[in-house]
Amino acid sequence: MPDPVGLFDLDDTLIRRRQVFERWAVEFSAEHQVPLEWLLKTDPAYSSRRTEFFELVKATFGVRPDVPELHAQYRRRMPELVEPDPQVCALLTGLRQAGWRLGVVTNGMVDNQTSKLRRAGLYDLIDTVVISDAVEIRKPDARIFHHALTRLGAEPGRHVVMVGDSLENDIAGAHRVGLTTVWVSHGLALPGTALRPHHTIRTVNEAAALLMERKA
Structure with a gap:
């Protein structure tokens, strides 16, 4: 039997992106007088559309500087707020x-995603990192897997096991390639119309027992 391979998503799987965003939002709210509650409530709908998020922030609250600079500041600051998680390490x-053998498959920009992995202490624990910006392919496209x-x-x-929190990008994408899928649900119920993952866990830390059992 081939050696087992584990592929992991990054944001909200190996790294708790929401917690990092909350740290950023506290700073941004204090600096620009934008209500913290508004930032936290608005974020989920724009988590993969940051330019639109900052366009909305600027249109609603009239903050300065302009949108490209707000986005650039955000991209610089977010990786700096990542903290290592001993359990994930x-x-x-x-x-x-x-x-x-371990890999990370993530949508994002090379500098941001690489910085997050290094700040989290994970970069040297992974055999390969595939970032959409570098290969010009985004999940759920089968080619990135x-x-x-x-x-x-x-x-x-x-x-080959794919572990991720996105039912479309991670689970559906990996299903198309014929991989075993593990959905990190964060306690959410599986939508009735969603493709069913092979396994469901609440947090990535629960993957240890599941994957070790497969190895055995």
């Missing part, structure tokens, strides 16, 4: 010691 370390597997010297199959 232990998860990846344990999997590597058990013979798993194939790209990661090629780098790891692996073939698609159920011995």
